[in-house]
Amino acid sequence: MIKKMISQNQLVVNARRMWPYVKPFWFRAALGVFLTIPVGGLDAAVAMFMKPFMDKVMVDKQPNFSALIPFLIIGFTVVQGILQYSSNYLNTWVANKITIGVKRKLYAKLLSMDSSYMDANNSGTILYRYSNDAETASNGLVENTKKFLSKTFSSIALAGVMIYNSWQLAVIAIAVLGLFFYPIVFVRKKMKEIVKKSVVNLSSVMTIYNETFAGNKTVRSFTLEDEFSQRFHKATDTTFTLAMKMVKSTNWLSPLMHVIMSVGIGLVIGFGSHLIVSGRITSGNFVAFITALMMLYTPLKGVGNNFVAIQNSFLAIDRIFEILDLQPNLKDAKNAQELKEVKKGIFFENVHFEYVKGREVLHDINLEIPVGSTVALVGNSGGGKTTVSALIPRLYDVSQGAVKIDDTPITQLSQKSLRQKIAMVFQDNFLFSGTIRENILLGNPHATEQDMWNALRKACLEDFVKELSNGLDTEIGERGLLLSGGQKQRLAIARAFIKDAPIVILDEATSALDNKSERVVQEALDNLMKNRTVIVIAHRLSTIQNATKIAVINDGKIVEEGTHTQLLEKGGAYAALYTMQFKDKEDK
16 A cells, blocks of 8 residues: 555665664664554454444344443453553654754754855755754654554454455455555655645745844834735745645545545445345344444545655655755865964965856965965955955865965865864854853863953953853843944954964954944954964955055955055055045045
């Protein structure tokens, strides 16, 4: 029967791939499954007792049986109930353990994926496919396996009862039973298409929720309530349409099963009447047969709904292994070296880069960043400054050329050791929900209390934290919601301080701040930059006048390099930027 519902090949492949997640709990899983055998088999006991009840009590009027059989039926049902409870408990325990295992594997895969993968997927897709699919697959797999085995053993036992009471009627009943599963083969392909579209749509719904929460201030300040309401209505309309398509494609199965079942029962009653009249079976045989037949047929009336659940489960498993089969674009070399220290500096050699194939954003970049120096990247917006900085910790790989630390291409270094030597402070730093202490310790989990206070002092945040009633254990809210812009930046700087990395990348770390906050944050940054190799991406040129070297990047190319004084004297692109900013200040 199962071969009609899902191909044998798919069943074997999915079972084999899910086995590592079941293996640690195989004993409980096996026990839960084993208990389904008597749970299903005991269905036949009730039907079997109908023959002696009918023949001995209803026909022969024997009082002993009339008193005994009800107690036997109740006794068997109580045993069946206990076994069913035990089986449900074990199967639920196993299902949740499998779900946790799958979710952990998926999360590990998510952590291994590189920035280009995150760029290509929205938050809704990540949430749905890395979380919901695990629950659908694991719970559905265990629950439907339990149901399938229970009904299989129940069907075998009930078929035995039918054959025992009348093999002629059993042939009719089982022949009709085969018709139950034939229509299902037409449903699966259509279902797969609808489920695929549903996953995409539900992911977009989750994205809307996430963006509404994360961007609530923007939504309100731009009065976007109507816009987002329309987006949500459109997405939920699509959800409704797909749901109705699923109903249209699958729910005809259950009514069809009713018709097929009525045909089977009609044929059995018609031929059974003939067998009773001819004396080939007794009334008890017939009643027991009909009872077994009804118990066998009745669950199959809902086979359409069960099939949808089974298919959802197996399609979720397929989607899970699609993810687990993904390989990150960035991988450590086979014999990757550990970066111990930076002796000479960072070197870009003929670097080309493209986010999307065929659309190059960096063109032949050559840049030297000597150890201990401060190199500033300036230029027009979208010119490629941030992209250059993102290539140093190898968040992306270059298309051509090489980025080297000392004489070693960073592709030959382990990603972990490379990034441990780099601290980054962004324009919009991501702070995690939790306390100030927890966010600082992300830079160095082994830091002492003294280390944390030193980092806060150098980040010009010590006084603020000391004034808080809970000090380091103050909750900052999701993404640092309870802190001001300047406080967020200084906390991020403290996190960078405590990492104590020899290379620091500052990506427009003060551009979003007011003048007062900028002065405090700039003081913290000056402390962070001491005795380190620093790459500064700057919008405000006044903050990088003392840089060892300034590189002007326009339209993906380095158009000029030099010190602040040299570039002003040259009168080129940097001088034009500087003059424009200076003029803006005069106008104000």
